[in-house]
Amino acid sequence: MRSHRPTVAYLQAAPLALVFLLFFVVPLVLTVIVSVWDYNEYQIIPDFTFNNYREIFEGCIADLPALCVTFKTYWSTVKYGFLVWLCTLVIGFTIAYFLAFHVRTLTVQIVLFLICTIPFWTSNVIRMISWIPLLGRNGLVNDALLGLGLVSERQEWLLFSGFSVVLAFVHLYTLFMIVPIFNSMMRIDRTLLEAANDAGASGWQTLTNVVIPLCKPGITIGSIFVITIVMGDFITIGVMGGQQIASIGKVIQVEMSYLQFPAAAANAVILLAVVLMIIYAMTRLVDIRKEL
Amino acid sequence: MSKKSRKTIAHPGTTKAVSRRKVIKGAGAVAGLAAGSGLVKGFPYVMAADPITLRYASTAVTQDTRLAAKVKEDLGITIQYIPLTSDDVVKTAVTQPNRFDILEPEVWMVKKIVPSGNLRGMDTRRIKQAGNITTVFTEGKVAGKKIGDQGTAPIKVVYLTGEESKTFSKDATRWMSIIPSVYNADTLGIRPDLIGRPIENWHELLNPEFKGKAAILNIPSIGIMDAAMVVESMGEHTYGDKGNMTRDEIDLTIKVLTEAKKAGQFRAFWKEFNESVNLMASGEVVIQSMWSPAVTKVRSQGIPCIYQPLKEGYRAWASGIALPVTLKGKKLDAAYELINWYLSGWAGAFLNRQGYYSAVLSTAEASMEPYEWDYWMLGKPAAKDIKAPDGTVIEKAGTVRDGGSFNERMGAVACWNAVMDENRYMVRKWNEFIAA
Structure with a gap:
């Protein structure tokens, strides 16, 4: 082994560490500090109180088994996180598989990959608003369903519902699943697949015994992307859910707009803890560092 | 209240190819903008000889570049808009009164700002049209009839007990916390x-x-x-x-x-x-x-x-112009000049044509065509096509405004x-x- 001089290594890591310290650690620490402050109409007051946390969980234990607002909100947020994760995983894996194993030339792969990024060519809000003429009561899908005689009256569940929220999320974030999984797949040694084939494995057995295990890091990274984004989202759930579906991000946003920063900070800290727990659980299943 | 495009802020350096130099220039422009909006205290925004610039903080609703251009043309005063969200208006007024020279809060915000002592009572003797300000604000009446005053009605907060006062006066006084700008039902x-x-x-x-x-x-x-x-x-x-x-x-x-x-x-x-x-x-x-x-x-x-x-x-809302207590000397004079201009007709007509109501109706009427006045304020059928300030036709001849006249709606x-x-x-x- 070559000998490293540790100081040089530290110096090399210093710029990024500094950026992280300034723009990640410091704001995070401030958020935690503010979450125990008090507040009134127009200012936050330095204090050390757990009132903000207490108000968030007020009545949550006493009301059991009925869910209090906070639990309900988290349940709804986690539910959408799970549904979106499942859909993006299945769709993203399929697309990545197709791109990696069925498309032979690099040019076609690049072209198809670019096509996958089309949803990102317009702004988030415009993408979401464009669903309305499609899924709305008087939208194209309803017109088509009526025209084909599949339904007798206009369907309302297509828009401003859990369905439309999941649909928009999947549309937006499948790419985040495709990219890391595709990356993992491209690193799989093709001779392994041939070996599996020679050893008499069926296509399905090759998939479950060779491809999926070797794609685990990609799947994990993609899952972390999708879950963290969905857990903190308030715009997509707001617009596609007709502002009627609770999400923890929405609660934080409302509190911010009413200058209730400490309450918002307390909610943010709890959300952070929940998301960290989910990510911790995932990394226990797959050791990303080892696999990379 | 609509969210108008914030034309006053241009994003620097987006059009041409990005070079490192341009990025640095862009950053400089951002810094300049920040300084101009008062984020950096004591930074002189205008270096020229003597023109007066007033920093005008409010929500984007009433920040219209056409208004600012007309002020420049008529008074030579430069209006520099500082667009804020409604939450930030209160916060800024309470914690950073030096950031602006003129504030246009909504009426409910005044209730929160005045107790901080950061607003100056405006001297009605320096405001020519003070006596003609709509009775919606000064008496809580429309056409002599009392209107609903639940919530933060303007009449509750419009008068102060003195020039540097933290308390509201129930009766009319010489000192006003805000001069009404726009309101609607x-x-x-x-x-x-x-x-x-x-x-x-x-x-x-x-x-x-x-x-x-x-x-x-x-x-x-x-x-x-x-x-x-x-x-x-x-x-x-x-x-x-x-x-x-x-x-x-x-x-x-x-x-x-x-x-x-x-x-x-x-x-x-x-x-x-x-x-x-x-x-x-x-x-x-x-x-x-x-x-x-x-x-x-x-x-x-x-x-x-x-x-x-x-x-x-109706559920009504209103905004008004207020001055920070820190405003003094030439800038204070300029602010009064601006308020007198605001009430003198052009601005009133400009606002009325957008479906809002303005503070002094008599001067606004003089600045509008009779058919416009009939449509917007009297609830009569439009004699001609009704146009917005930018010239687009918004109502065809013959239509009547929903809710009718000013007296019917505000009443x-x-x-x-x-x-x-x-x-x-x-x-x-x-x-x-x-x-x-």
Whole structure:
């Protein structure tokens, strides 16, 4: 082994560490500090109180088994996180598989990959608003369903519902699943697949015994992307859910707009803890560092 | 109140190819902008000889570059707009009064700002048209008739006890906290073609007939007042003050809303002006709380939409011009000059033509064509096509303004946008309603 001089290594890591310290650690620490402050109409007051946390969980234990607002909100947020994760995983894996194993030339792969990024060519809000003429009561899908005689009256569940929220999320974030999984797949040694084939494995057995295990890091990274984004989202759930579906991000946003920063900070800290727990659980299943 | 494009802020260096130099230049421009908007204290914005620049802080609603251009032309004063969200207006006024020379808060904000001692009582003796300011503000009356004063009605906060006072005066004094700029009366918007019958009461918003086709706005302090109008109209409860509810009243109002939500009454809630336009124009919603310019926008797409006057009256809002106590010398003189200009007619006509109301009606009338005045203020059928300030036709000849004349509309005001004493509790309850 070559000998490293540790100081040089530290110096090399210093710029990024500094950026992280300034723009990640410091704001995070401030958020935690503010979450125990008090507040009134127009200012936050330095204090050390757990009132903000207490108000968030007020009545949550006493009301059991009925869910209090906070639990309900988290349940709804986690539910959408799970549904979106499942859909993006299945769709993203399929697309990545197709791109990696069925498309032979690099040019076609690049072209198809670019096509996958089309949803990102317009702004988030415009993408979401464009669903309305499609899924709305008087939208194209309803017109088509009526025209084909599949339904007798206009369907309302297509828009401003859990369905439309999941649909928009999947549309937006499948790419985040495709990219890391595709990356993992491209690193799989093709001779392994041939070996599996020679050893008499069926296509399905090759998939479950060779491809999926070797794609685990990609799947994990993609899952972390999708879950963290969905857990903190308030715009997509707001617009596609007709502002009627609770999400923890929405609660934080409302509190911010009413200058209730400490309450918002307390909610943010709890959300952070929940998301960290989910990510911790995932990394226990797959050791990303080892696999990379 | 619409969110207008914030034309005053240009994003630096976006058009040409990006070089490192340009990025640095862009950063410099951003720094300059920050300095100009007062983020960096004591940084001289204009280096030229003597022109006066007034930093004008308010929500984007009334920050119109056409107004600023006219001020420059008439008075030589440069208006530098500082667009803030309504929450930031209060926060800035209370914590950083040096950031602006002129403030245009909404009336409910004044209630929170004045106790901080950061606003200067404006001397009515220096304001030529002070005696002609609409009685909506000075007496709480329209055409001699008292109007609703629930919530933060202007009459409650418009007079101060002195020039540097932290307290409001019940009676008219020489000192005013704000000079009114714009105000209006809000109500429900409906799609007459999809409803097909007259709508006369607020309780129609929760009428099961419109199940899945109603909407309310998801801005807690305003949404809950619209809900209160509905609850009163249903005969469920009569509020002491819809703009300042007790905890029990908040609970009751949220309960009514939650039950309606669970029964599937609402198609959506909206938060932004354009969302409300979209919901209405697409037919997703046939009845909802709405703002006046949104109705105009739906109609401009050729879709019938009525800003429906209702028996229980309107929920009104108002903004005004205020001066920080720190404003002195030449800049103070310039500010008075600006206020006198504002009340002298051009600005009033400009605002009236957008469907808002202005402070001094007599001067605005003199600056408008008679047919415009008849349409906007007297509720008469338009003799010619009605045009917006930018020249586009917004109403065809023959139409009558929804709700009719100024006296009919402002005379029927029931309550005013407000901030409650129990605001913190109300926001929590509203979040519960959204989660329900």
